[in-house]
Amino acid sequence: MPQTIASPATSELLIKKSRFLAYLHPVPDRAAAQAIVARLRAEHPAAAHVCWALLAGGQSAAVDDGEPGGTAGRPMLDVLRHQDLDGVLAAVVRYYGGVKLGAGGLVRAYTDAVAQALLTAQKVAIVRYAELRCSLPYALEGVLRRELAAAGAQLLEVAHGQDVTLAFRLADSAAPALVARLNEAAGGQLAWRADCESS
Structure with a gap:
C-alpha cells in the first residue's frame, strides 16, 4: 500500500x-x-x-x-x-x-x-476514497444509515424528496463490499446515481 x-x-x-x-x-x-x-x-x-x-x-x-x-x-x-x-x-x-x-x-x-x-x-x-450517491424509499433510510455507520462511511449529504438521496464517502477498497451489502439489504429498491467520483 x-x-x-x-x-x-x-x-x-x-x-x-x-x-x-x-x-x-x-x-x-x-x-x-x-x-x-x-x-x-x-x-x-x-x-x-x-x-x-x-x-x-x-x-x-x-x-x-x-x-x-x-x-x-x-x-x-x-x-x-x-x-x-x-x-x-x-x-x-x-x-x-x-x-x-x-x-x-x-x-x-x-x-x-x-x-x-x-x-x-x-x-x-495513503487511503483513496470513493464518493457514492444513491436514492431509496423512505422505509429503507434507517437500514442504509446503519450499514453506512457499520462500514465507517462518512455521510456527506441527505436530501428528502420523492425518495431519500444519500451521498457518502468511504475508502475505495471498502466500496465494492458495501455496495453489495446495500443492494442485498434494499432488495433491489436502491438506485445508484452516476454522479460519483473517486478521490
Missing part, C-alpha cells in the same frame, strides 16, 4: 569533507516540490548542488543539478520507489568539501542521505 510522510524530515551526512543535507517533504505535486527546491536554493546560496527527486500523484522527477548524470536524482528516486512512497519530495543540498567521490561514491552518498532522513520520518498510509 502506498505511503506518504506525515511531516518534513531531515538528515545530515559528512563524507570526505562534503556535507549532504537531506530534506524530505510531503507534497501534492511538482509545483509544490519546485517551490521547496527554490526555497532551499535561497537558504543555501553557497551550496554546490541542490539535487532532488519527486514521486507525487503519478508525477516523478530526478534532478542531478550539475552532479554527473544519474548519480544523485535517480538514486534518490529509487529510494522513494523502494519505500513505496507517494506525495514525497526528497532534496539533498551538497556542500562540496574538495574531495571527489566518484560516481559510485556519489550514488551511495545521495542514497544514504535520503535513507537516513526516512528513518526519522513518520510514514502514513
